[in-house]
Amino acid sequence: MSGKFSEKILLYRLKTKNDPESYAKLYDTYVEQIYRFVYFKVSGREEAEDITSDVFLKAWHYVQEGRDIKNFKALLYKIARNCVIDLYRKKSSKPESYLEDQLAKGFEAGDRGAWLKKETTAIDSEQILKALKKLKQEYQEVITLRYVDELEVSEIAEIVGKGPVAVRVTIHRAITKLKTFLEE
Secondary structure, three states: OOHHHHHHHHHHHHHHHOOHHHHHHHHHHHHHHHHHHHHOOOOOHHHHHHHHHHHHHHHHHHHHOOOOOOOHHHHHHHHHHHHHHHHHHHHOOOHHHHHHHHHHHHHHOOOOOHHHHHHHOOOOHHHHHHHHHHOOHHHHHHHHHHHHOOOOHHHHHHHHOOOHHHHHHHHHHHHHHHHHHHHO
């Protein structure tokens, strides 16, 4: 059974039979990805765990309200993104500077996308990190979603609230800008 098909079956069971086992399977499928996404943007492990729990709790309520869900994975990322934004609002700090610190931690821990592994053969990962830090927050986010979390363009579009074409353009611009910084 394909991933999307089994996801639809689990969501159907969850909605019609209120089956907690189905939600547990969805949780197991996506918890690591959502945790990594959140951890990349927050100050520490405990905070990332709290937000990840909150994301799945909000998703549970979303499903229980009977709302239509086209893509559960994209819904989780969108909720996670909003939870991180809410955290930043509460702390009254800028997400751009905070994200830079978390990028450094993530790359030191070896959490890189395949494209970064290929680039590190020619360029030191330290240089890539410095170049990523120079990018604006929107570019950092789409690069992280596409190449670290390996999401499809359509999923990123749902998460950031843009159309797929706009996301492709943003990714292209982000990579072009990153390459420019790497060449300097």
